[in-house]
Amino acid sequence: MEIEVTGARIFATIPTGIPILGDFHITETLVVSWIVMAVITGLCIWMTRGLKVENISKRQAVAEWLVELVDGFVGENTGHKPQFKRLVPFIAALFATSVVSNLISLTGLRSPTADLSTEAAWAIVVFIMITAEKFKSMGFVGYWKAFTEPIFLMTPFNILSELATPVGMACRHFGNILSGIVINGLLYAALAYLSAKLFGLIPGAVGKLLSQIPFLDVGIPAFLSVYFDWFTGVMQAFIFCILTLQYINNASEG
Amino acid sequence: MQTQDLVTIVPWTFIAQICNLFIQIFLIKKFLLGPIRKVIEKRKMLATEELDKARESGAQAAAMKEEYEKSIADAKSEANEIIAIANRTAEARADEILRKAAEEAAALKNKAAADIEQERKTAVNEVKDEIGSMAMEIAGKVIGREISEEDHKKLIDDFIENVGDKK
Numbered sequence: 518m519e520i521e522v523t524g525a526r527i528f529a530t531i532p533t534g535i536p537i538l539g540d541f542h543i544t545e546t547l548v549v550s551w552i553v554m555a556v557i558t559g560l561c562i563w564m565t566r567g568l569k570v571e572n573i574s575k576r577q578a579v580a581e582w583l584v585e586l587v588d589g590f591v592g593e594n595t596g597h598k599p600q601f602k603r604l605v606p607f608i609a610a611l612f613a614t615s616v617v618s619n620l621i622s623l624t625g626l627r628s629p630t631a632d633l634s635t636e637a638a639w640a641i642v643v644f645i646m647i648t649a650e651k652f653k654s655m656g657f658v659g660y661w662k663a664f665t666e667p668i669f670l671m672t673p674f675n676i677l678s679e680l681a682t683p684v685g686m687a688c689r690h691f692g693n694i695l696s697g698i699v700i701n702g703l704l705y706a707a708l709a710y711l712s713a714k715l716f717g718l719i720p721g722a723v724g725k726l727l728s729q730i731p732f733l734d735v736g737i738p739a740f741l742s743v744y745f746d747w748f749t750g751v752m753q754a755f756i757f758c759i760l761t762l763q764y765i766n767n768a769s770e771g
Numbered sequence: 772m773q774t775q776d777l778v779t780i781v782p783w784t785f786i787a788q789i790c791n792l793f794i795q796i797f798l799i800k801k802f803l804l805g806p807i808r809k810v811i812e813k814r815k816m817l818a819t820e821e822l823d824k825a826r827e828s829g830a831q832a833a834a835m836k837e838e839y840e841k842s843i844a845d846a847k848s849e850a851n852e853i854i855a856i857a858n859r860t861a862e863a864r865a866d867e868i869l870r871k872a873a874e875e876a877a878a879l880k881n882k883a884a885a886d887i888e889q890e891r892k893t894a895v896n897e898v899k900d901e902i903g904s905m906a907m908e909i910a911g912k913v914i915g916r917e918i919s920e921e922d923h924k925k926l927i928d929d930f931i932e933n934v935g936d937k938k
Binding site for chain 2: 522523524525526527528533537538539540541542544546547550551554557558561562564565568569570571577580581583584605606607609610611613614629632633634635637638639641642691695
């Protein structure tokens with residue numbers, strides 16, 4: 518029995534000839550990302566169809582609730598500072614993309630978040646925002662000076678801890694999703710193996726035929742998926758957004 | 772099919788995902804946040820308007836109530852006044868009627884008394900005349916001669932006078 522957990526498949530390669538970046542690969546990650554974007558945008562358009570001021574539909578109620586939810590979430594995690602209201606679209610997009618990306622694995626597609634490139638992209642954006650906020654609150658000189666505090670000896674560690682922020686965020690999210698995939702792969706393989714052994718006990722051609730079908734793979738993995746897909750999927754998106762807001766909020770306080 | 776490594780950062784995917792995130796921000800802004808905020812803003816404006824209207828109509832109602840109460844009070848006092856006037860008029864009328872009735876009664880009584888007196892006088896005169904002539908006749912027959920009417924007239928008159936008074 519062999520279990521293989523691989524990275525995203527590459528559907529097509531567009532040669533670019535650019536030295537460091539290399540060829541452009543249209544990978545599973547990108548294709549599913551576009552599907553995710555289409556799903557989110559489609560949901561947005563569907564929910565905001567026929568908006569009314571009075572006698573609102575259930576769709577509109579959900580849409581308004583979601584908007585207020587994001588507003589409240591951003592407000593709570595940034596101490597209700599008015600200048601951070603502009604983060605609402607960013608957080609909404611980040612959270613929606615993350616959740617839908619994580620949960621799209623339920624349909625059999627490969628999550629874009631199961632590719633470290635995705636989380637790294639998000640983390641670098643957050644990192645730039647944090648740094649920009651620090652520049653704003655501490656000033657250019659103050660920002661660099663802060664690395665040598667409290668004593669000059671600490672500089673390397675301070676730089677490390679600064680870089681650890683985006684790396685940690687990206688790896689936390691990626692690791693959780695990847696572990697789900699790995700464990701799911703293991704579980705499916707194990708159950709298929711068990712199924713083959715179990716039905717192989719039936720003598721003759723019937724046993725041979727039935728042992729080919731992994732019966733145990735039906736149903737049982739769904740229970741595990743409640744944790745690895747649903748819980749982890751929502752939780753990691755939530756954590757990523759909370760950390761983003763808290764880091765930016767802390768940065769603004771110097 | 773070719774696959775990429777399990778844990779790796781592919782530069783183009785990395786760049787594409789950054790772009791995708793910003794495109795998603797734009798799309799969410801355009802298709803969810805924008806329209807919803809517009810509707811909520813509109814509803815807020817409408818609610819404020821309604822509230823203002825309600826406040827205004829409340830003030831109007833209060834003013835109307837005050838006016839109404841005032842006019843009710845006015846009406847009450849007016850009614851009282853009317854009743855008082857009516858009472859007074861009625862009393863005056865009653866007095867007048869009573870007075871007139873008494874007057875009339877007195878007049879009637881006086882007239883009746885005068886009439887009776889007149890009647891009596893007439894009757895007395897008639898009787899006087901009759902008795903006078905009868906007496907003259909009787910006396911003439913008794914005496915057999917004509918007595919002077921002039922002589923006895925006075926005697927008879929006195930008699931009748933006494934008779935009349937005795938009645």
